[in-house]
Amino acid sequence: MNLIDVNKAFDTDEKCLAFLEQMRWPDGVRCVTCGANRISKITRKTASKNVRSNLYQCLEPSCKVQFTSTSGTIFNDSHLSLTKWFTAVALVINAKKGMSAMELGRNLGIIPLDNRIKKGRKTAWYLAHRIREAMAESEADRAIPLKGTVEADETYVGGRYDPRRKRERYQKPGVMGMIERGGKVRTMRIPTASRAVLLGNVLKHTTPDTTVYTDESIAYKKVGLSRTHGKVSHIKLEWVRGDVHTNTIENFWSLFKRGVVGSFHQLSIKHLQRYMNEFEYRFNNRQNAELFTLTLARMCGVKPMPYKQLISQ
Ligand SMILES: [Zn+2]
The missing domain is CATH 3.30.420 (Nucleotidyltransferase; domain 5)
Structure with a gap:
């Protein structure tokens, strides 16, 4: 998928979440903690930016954990919207010569075009490294x-x-x-x-x-x-x-x-x-037509990488 296709197909966080969910649990949602399939869905009405809309509750009495389709993945605990994450993935996989964090940040509107203002650099850099983390060969x-x-x-x-x-x-x-x-x-x-x-x-x-x-x-x-x-x-x-x-x-x-x-x-x-x-x-993967999907699938399989952990490595 190129950038335009990605932006068209994933123009809301709900669509991104649904896609991640389908990829993580093709046979139905399972609890991220205990693996049970007895789950209830809590749909929240609040349109707050930082709240994932599709929340699940595990019905296993000993567990009862609440989670979303990004829980336990590298997308977790991010203030960025999933539409920005998806756009970032499309940009990075298509940038043959790589893309600097600054360029990525400007493309996503995280860093102002006038880059004399030191805003958003950390966010863009952190985002880029989390995408890279999923690209390591096993x-x-x-x-x-x-x-x-x-x-x-x-x-x-x-x-x-x-x-x-x-x-x-x-x-x-x-x-x-x-x-x-x-x-x-x-x-x-x-x-x-x-x-x-x-x-x-x-x-x-x-x-x-x-x-x-x-x-x-x-x-x-x-x-x-x-x-x-x-x-x-x-x-x-x-x-x-x-x-x-x-x-x-x-x-x-x-x-x-x-x-x-x-x-x-x-x-x-x-x-x-x-x-x-x-x-x-x-x-x-230069000839892989499914690279966008493959990359997201790999990102779902990568554990969260807190900023502190990244900079202390
Ligand atoms: Zn559970």
Whole structure:
């Protein structure tokens, strides 16, 4: 669904709630605490912004909890309307180069167009990170090796040091990426670009029948012992030799860096993994027509992430 379709289909919070409810409980509403299906519906007449209209009450005498279709999910305890959440999801999944919190906030009307007023930035930033949280590939999926022809490469993330901004210098974090030709990308933080780390990741994420293409870095030297290995020598200004190149992963890095570097600084390093998740997710689902629904479904499965928890990580 594109932005216009989303705004048309979900123009009220009631419609958003009904959609989430159908997705969470396709076979009928169940209690979020005890799982019972004896539920009564309380429809509230108050049109207050911060009150979810469809409230449920568990009829199990030992439980009796009240809940809504956003209880226990990442949407919970948000002052934002669900229509804004849905619009935000549509914006983020369609932003190929990523979308800064500022841009997201302005698009949603949370941040005034005149951004000299520091209003709404925190809300937009918090919202963006909660959407990203749902985009992480599961451990089980990450354990499946990449197939066919795989390009591997590493890079460093972070802007140029600018003394005028008086920020502390910091070690740019390293990221390694592997990409299946015509398939999915997988990225990982690396402590150093040592042979043990890079070779270790190649072996972990591929199988002996995989063909691996890298640059001439010495760290990849031993890949050829157990995999078909092709190298291009960037030092000798060789970028492509027939089928052997690392252009696919380098194109991914350039997208990723354009999206992240602009708003990136030392304070963001601890959140880097979430940005990586976002770019991986969008890339890996680039041909998925149901991406909007998939993303909302995943968000329903993500536990609430309080702001304090996010900033203390
Ligand atoms: Zn219950």
